[in-house]
Amino acid sequence: MIVLASIVFSLQGLRSDNRNVQDLSSLCLLLELMQGELEAKASPLPELFDYLEPYATAGSAHLVQQMKRKLPDLGNVTFSQIWESCVKESFSTMDKPLLRELLSLGAVLGRYDTTRQCEAIRTCLAAVRARLEEAVKNRPQRYKLLLGLPMTAGTLLILLLI
Amino acid sequence: MREHPEAEEIRLRNGVLPHVVIAGRELPFYNRPICSHDLAKILEKATGASLHAAAPALCNGFLSYHGLRIGVCGEAIHDHDGLVGFRSFSSLAIRIPHALNGLDQATADKFLAYPGNNTLIIAPPGVGKTSCLRELIRLASGQGTRVAVIDERNEISASEGGAPQFDLGPCADVLVWVEKLSAAMMLLRGMNPQVIAMDEISSPTDIEAVQNITGCGVTLYATAHGKNVEDMKTRPVYQALFRQKVFKSILTISLYNGGRKYLMELVEA
Numbered sequence: 001m002i003v004l005a006s007i008v009f010s011l012q013g014l015r016s017d018n019r020n021v022q023d024l025s026s027l028c029l030l031l032e033l034m035q036g037e038l039e040a041k042a043s044p045l046p047e048l049f050d051y052l053e054p055y056a057t058a059g060s061a062h063l064v065q066q067m068k069r070k071l072p073d074l075g076n077v078t079f080s081q082i083w084e085s086c087v088k089e090s091f092s093t094m095d096k097p098l099l100r101e102l103l104s105l106g107a108v109l110g111r112y113d114t115t116r117q118c119e120a121i122r123t124c125l126a127a128v129r130a131r132l133e134e135a136v137k138n139r140p141q142r143y144k145l146l147l148g149l150p151m152t153a154g155t156l157l158i159l160l161l162i
Numbered sequence: 163m164r165e166h167p168e169a170e171e172i173r174l175r176n177g178v179l180p181h182v183v184i185a186g187r188e189l190p191f192y193n194r195p196i197c198s199h200d201l202a203k204i205l206e207k208a209t210g211a212s213l214h215a216a217a218p219a220l221c222n223g224f225l226s227y228h229g230l231r232i233g234v235c236g237e238a239i240h241d242h243d244g245l246v247g248f249r250s251f252s253s254l255a256i257r258i259p260h261a262l263n264g265l266d267q268a269t270a271d272k273f274l275a276y277p278g279n280n281t282l283i284i285a286p287p288g289v290g291k292t293s294c295l296r297e298l299i300r301l302a303s304g305q306g307t308r309v310a311v312i313d314e315r316n317e318i319s320a321s322e323g324g325a326p327q328f329d330l331g332p333c334a335d336v337l338v339w340v341e342k343l344s345a346a347m348m349l350l351r352g353m354n355p356q357v358i359a360m361d362e363i364s365s366p367t368d369i370e371a372v373q374n375i376t377g378c379g380v381t382l383y384a385t386a387h388g389k390n391v392e393d394m395k396t397r398p399v400y401q402a403l404f405r406q407k408v409f410k411s412i413l414t415i416s417l418y419n420g421g422r423k424y425l426m427e428l429v430e431a
Contacts, residue, residue, distance in 0.1 A: 044215040045212045111211075
């Protein structure tokens, strides 16, 4: 039972790690595309999300879909409220400092000129990239740890039983 | 507003009760004063939370949303190139468009008898020049005439995502957010129009656009602020056009007994 529980725990950990990396890498792509579209075309945000939809994957795909679904509520709720709820729904496992960085974009997008919006996106993108690089770099160690745990538990159990 | 189909405008001012304009008079219609947050929410809705994309329109003093014209007042922001936007908004004037259910038959018949005439629509602000121009475009386009529309402020077509929200007939091509002089040259070069339509000619460059269009043998439908032809002739910017007899048909709109009166005149050569 202990070995089985350890294996399940490890597999969950590995899955969560993979999802985290996928989310971060899809978010990087999303932010890069957003920045490019705003710089080149100054697209209105509803058009921007239409454009982003086919390129968005993992958590970013959910974010774009939710934004498209909720943007018609503008007028009853503000853009930053919509952004906050969509980001929190789409990246529920994201660590707090990075989530705060992403949420802060909601107060800038669509509100200021494109130069300032792009600056904010660049800052956020740099933070996401750094976190992605860290996650990718630490992945082998995490794999070793997560796979080692059930093996150690199993070995200990065998020793105890002997 | 459903109870007041005659409503012309909604006026929203920070700290004041909202007003509706009916027959030129402002009447309060709600019991809570408007606050800056209300104005911000309306603008966020109207721009799709994209003030950056609406900046060119805002610098002209208004923006368009689903065919509504929203005039803005507030604290302007300037940089070395001039006005770039607004820091805060103090008033909004939301003009309610009224789709014309056709001009009166006599006016429409007169227009359709001479669709190749350069036509000028004259009326004071808020009387319905743009709606009337839209109707002329629809009538001509409905008869198979290729009409290219210069919609500098997106008021004629209220285009969204490339589709006009007002019916302009099957043969209308709309160019949005381009100033008249450049737009005229673009359309003449690229769209082979039989008619070009434009709203509110008022500046020397607009007059230059008019002369370019009519000089190329393309028919022009245009509008201008004014009371009547005599009033227009006294204004220097229009004098050359009247001297050259550019417009062969003049349609004057005035308010009469709470309704609109159309007067179509042919200018003798």
